[in-house]
Amino acid sequence: MHMTFSMKFIFNTAVVVTTLCFGCFFSSSARVVTVGIANGNALSFFPAVTNISTGDQVIWVWNNTSNTHSTTQTNSTTHTSLWDSELQTAPFSFTNTFNSAGTFLYECTKHVTMGMTGAVIVAVANLPPTVSITNPVSGTIFTAPANITIQASASDSDGTVTNVQFLIGSTVLTNQAVAPFSAVTNNLAAGNYTLSAIASDNNGATATNSVNIVVDAPPIVTITNPVSGTVFAAPANVTIRASASDSDGTVTNVQFLIGSTVLTNEAAAPFSAVTNNLASGSYTLSAVASDNNGIKATNTATISVVTPVPVSISSPLRPSPTNFQFSYAANAGLRYVVQRSTNLLSTNWFTLATNTAAGNPVNFADTNATANPGFYRVGRLLNP
Secondary structure, X not given: OOEEEEEEEEEOOEEEEEEEEEOOOOOOOEEEEEEEEEOOEXXXXXXXXXXXXOOOEEEEEEOOOOOOEOOEEOOOOXXXXXXXXXXXXXXXXXXXXXXXXXXXXXXXXXXXHHOOEEEEEEEOOOOOOEEEEEEOOOOOEEXXXXXXXXXXXEEXXXXXXXXXXXXXXXXXXXXXXXXXXXXXXEEEOOEEEEEEEEEEEOOOOEEXXXXXXXXXXXXXXXXXXXXXXXXXXXXXXXXXXXXXXXXXOOEEEEEEEEOOEEEEEEOOOOXXXXXXXXXXXXXXXXXXXXEOOOOEEEEEEEEEEEOOOOOOEEEEEEEEOOEEEEXXXXXXXXXXXXXXXXXXXXXXXXXXXXXXXXXXXXXXXXXXXXXXXXXXXXXXXXXX
C-alpha cells in the first residue's frame, strides 16, 4: 500500500512541493516530479522542466489529486513514446531512467489540451578524472629518516584537470594546478604511511589514488672483535664477532666478509665468523646486518697482518747500579713480554712488562735491576 503526503514550504513567494512517498524507492540520482495539484495548479507537472544528467532517474509522483493523469513521452516526428505510465489515480509513482542526452517532451494524455506538459533535459554526465601515483610503488620500504618524492599522473577525458592535492595520511602536503604533479615529504620516522593524490576536474568531480609505504629504522651492527687497527702476525687466524639489534623489528641475518669475499651468514646470535692463514697485508672486515624488512646496516674494521721480525736484544746499558737498559727488534702493533730471572731455570722467570710495540726497535729500562746476576728475555705474544 502506498501512502503519500504533501508539504509546502514558501521561499521568496515561490512554492516548492516536497513529496514523501512510503514504499517508493528514490535513488540518490533521482529527480522527483509532482503530478496533479502542484504549484497551485491542479493540472500541471512540477517542475515543468527537469534538468538531469545521463544515468539519472525521474520519478513522477501522483499525490493529492482526484483526477487521473499520465506521464507519456511524445515524439512529434515518429508519434511514438519512450515511456508511458498510462492513466493512473493517486497514490502512484512512475520511474524512468535516462541513459542518453537530449530534450524529452512529455504530457498527460488526458489533459494535454489544457497545457499539462513537461520536459526532461538530459545533459551528458561529467566523467570524473583519473589519477595514479607513479612513484613510489605501493609496498615500497624506505630507510628512516626517509625523504620521499611523490609523483602522480592525472587526466580528464571530458574536461581538464584543475588540481592535484597530495596528502600523507590526512595531512595535506601541497596542491598542484599543472603537470608535472609531485610533492615532497622529508625526514619520515619509522612507521607505516598512506600517500594519496586527489585529482579535481573543471566541473568539480574528483578521483583519488593511494599507496601504502613502510619507513623502517635500520638495524644496528657493531664488530666487537677485533678492534679496528689491530695488528696480527702472519699467518693470522682471526675470529670476527659482532653484535646486532633492530629497534622496530628483528635481525634476520648477519653476513661476514673479508674484503668482498663472504665468509658466512649467521641467522641468530651470537654472530661470529673465522678466517684463517691470512698472509701479510691490510684487510677490511665487514659485518652486514639485515632486518625483517630487508633493510641493511654495515660496520667495518680494518686490520693489518705483518710478517714478524725475529726478536733480538741489543745495545745493553747499565747507567747506574739499579738501572739496566736494552732495545729489542719488534713489529709495530704486535705485543711483546719482557721477563727477568736470577738464573736460567724455567720456573724462575717473572714478567716485568707487556706492551704493544709502537715502532722498531723498542727501548726498555729496568729501574729496579738490583738482583745480581740478572738475566733478561723478550718474547712475542700470540695474536689477540
